[in-house]
Amino acid sequence: MKNESLRINTAEGALRGAIDEGIFVFKGIPYAAPPVGALRWRAPRPAAPWSEVRDATQWGNASWQLREHCVLAGGGDPGNISEDCLYLNVWSPDIEPSSPLPVMVWIHGGGFVLGAGSLPPYNGKALAARGVVVVTLNYRLGHLGFFAHPALDAEFPPGEAVNNFALLDQIAALQWVQRNIASFGGDRRNVTLFGESSGGRSVLSLFASPLAAGLFHKGIVQSAYSLPDKKRDEALSNGVAVAHHLGLKKASADDLRALPAEHFCSLPSQLGNGPVAIAGDRVLPKPVVEVFAAARQHRYPLMIGYNSDEGSVLDYFGIDPATTITRLRQRRPLLLKLIKSLYDEHDDRRLGRKVARDIAFGTITWLAVQAQHRRGVPGWRYYFDYVSENTRDLCPDGSWHGNEIPYVMETMTAENPQIAEREYSAGDRAFARRISEYWLRFAQDATEFSHQLNGETTWPAWHPGADVTLRFGVKGEAAVVLQHRFMRMRLRLLRLLMRAMVKLH
Template sequence: MQSTKSHPVSAACCALFSLLLGGALLPAMAASASPASHAPSARVTGGSIAGTSTNGVDAFLGIPYAAAPVGSLRWRAPQAVVPWSGVRTARAFGNDCMQDKASNPLTPGYVNGMSEDCLYLNAWHPHGATRPLPVMVWIHGGAFIMGSGSLPDYDGTALARKGVLLVTLNYRLGRFGTYAHPTLSAEQGDAGPVANYGLMDQIAALRWVRANAAALGGDPENVTVFGESAGATSINFLMTSPLARGLFDKAITESGGAGNAIQALRGGPASAEAAGLAWARGKGVADGDVAALRALPAATVLDAPVRTVAAPVLDGKLIVRDTATAFRLGEAAAIPYLTGANDYEQSLMRWLPGAGDAMLAKLGGAGEPILAEYLQPDVARGDAVGRMWGEMAMVEPARRRARQLAARGVPVWLYRYSYVPQALRATVPGAGHDNEIEMVFATPSHRSRAGWTAQDQAMAERVSDYWVAFARTGSPVVAAAPAWPRFDAEGDRLMEFSKAGAQVVGGFGKVRLDMLEAAADAGRAP
């Protein structure tokens, strides 16, 4: 199950919290000047690295940003990276984090090693750039149980060509990344956060970026985090976490949801500690035997099949409250924010059988009046329930966060993505969850790669240009493109990306979204 070897992607305790709380321990050095005929090199935290240069883009792959979280470091905050001697080759992706790829398959044809030793990141920048570049840090999605910064859909080449330093990263997943146990909490005491090790990894990676961006040609004072699904949810948690303040300057969240899925650390049989204790007992670990807990084989900890979201834990240090409440109370970082969702988010329901019925049951008497807004003569009830679920899960929360931040005077931009690549329009009912990613990265996904058209490429250029402009200046202003208005609740305007192009829309779905918001305010949102 485990491998410590990094494979290239196919075509397709005094230092315990040093990275998390105190920054990198070793200074970053300026990148060395390399002629085009030689491999690009840089000196980063830990030592020197050598990457590759292809078609005008330098790439550094598989850079360790923290020590391997193995053995006694399992279920601890990430520690400082172990320095190396000589020049480390950074030309192949590091291991993916442990996950159940059989039950939760990644991109077809994707092959990469998997191990607990997985805290690596990747960086792309245009070759020969002479001025500090805006930095874009991608946090992948996958329900906190799957995914990797090495997936082909996240290739940073196209964005780097637009003049940014693009960084992707891995973070611990599943029970490796989110796990609580009374003994682990007692071991840590009040010294730092517990349970949310994947989020700790993200914070460590962002500290690494602040410390090393200049060495890779980036501007450490101009860092934008962007992510989708669990990656977007992570960003919302980071925006409200006291441990992540000041680590990034702008944020983009794509289909991040409401942020209400959170576990209490302790306090009853449904708490994260109680669940962790019961799981450990089921694996034959005696209460209090932390050494035996950490000695469990990685395959045992993985405990496949893995089909349940690894919801973050309210630990009181990294996470002090759910993000929906934190945004409502004005506790989110007041930084430029771009957010939105897709028109066919109900595509997620294939993983969630019964989700529509559960939603209506939770809504009670409020459910049918809202559903009536979705029922049309040519729309079957099941399809209407699906669309309502998708908008309640992703669309309404994006608009709500936009409203909450805008009310504080924070610059916010809202989007709706409904573009479907031309070759898929006959078979795909809409832009499903995560379908915007190929346009953001201007890189055809495995779904549409064979039929990528000039119109698809034009949309990819438009979307990625807006994202890059936002990262560069804090505003998605693109020359010769439709002006994207800053969001405010009164104007209620967003940018829609559809087969008609990029168009400003006012009051999208206002009646039904207002009804969904009222239901959420009444505590009926699932």
């Protein structure tokens, strides 16, 4: 494949990118200053301008993480790992279009501890070839991205503390898009955020953050989870415990910033900060679930859904879903009887997997579309239940967590270590084309006044009366069909029971 070079000007300086099969590609663009040294655990600062043409043909560094975990579960090898990680990538089909193109900004998942915008499943070339500008980004992960400690809080005026540095990175990347995306042919007035897992949770967090207002215009949330955000007092206690574990009994801010970044990747699990943000700082004043429950999110269109076997994540964490059912049987037999009445399932493993899926991933979709309706802006709910033709024996319970990504982004050639040597078929690729069309239509057409998304099946926005869900796949087979009141009673009940169930689990 022959790559031709290309020069483009941004607010910070000129870039030299490449042309890959007709798509303009720019990699490793700094969107903020390196958050290193004195800038660790501070809001991202502007990137220093440059005078010479900067090479933008190599990926930027990924945030500190455990490489082997990312290879196994995060989508591939993240490449160079460094605390200097605030870089983004752009794919554009036309840098001088007759009218500006829709922009789609991808926020990668990985539990806020793994991942990078450069991973093969997130390559933006295929979507860009269909008429959008795609941006992927890296942001601070783990304790570098989410951290609270009294010594750091003391640097802020009262009530102004920042703990969600990763969310501020994402906001800084959106500010870069507003400054520069026109140079790549993009429309800064039509920016869609989309992401999966913790990336989807990030989209919901930005819907809830006052600091993100006006920087994007709509969001797509894939397989976000319903877990509560960490409370700030808990995060502060965790930060003190982390410092003690690393030998700092009375840590100053300078002491904390002098710790090697890699030390934060090898902490015991009880000192982890979980796959959620910290509620109560200036970036996220209220928990995401609370904001949506009160319908106080930004008034932007939202598309949200989850997969038929989200319970697959339990395998990664070594959790036996049958154990949860056993505990319910022992401690809450009447509750178990009520839950079983909603599921035509008598095997404890399968029942536990489905309950985990619906309570951890389904309830947030139900809450979000209700909140959109109450806010007076459209929301669309989907359910992904397609399994690639050559992996149906591996996936008897449905589509795994994250399995929709290569269909959405049409990255069917990307390697997935979990299904090595199970190539995607022509049928899989054809179905991917049908699915990604809805993501593109949303990015191109959805506004706060939309009542439907057009496509092979017209998809009405959700409202309580019709309660329509669009199914991508049915029992693993290719289909795009509307379903009314899909899992309605089940999700209503589980939403009410969510706190008790999460505590029990």
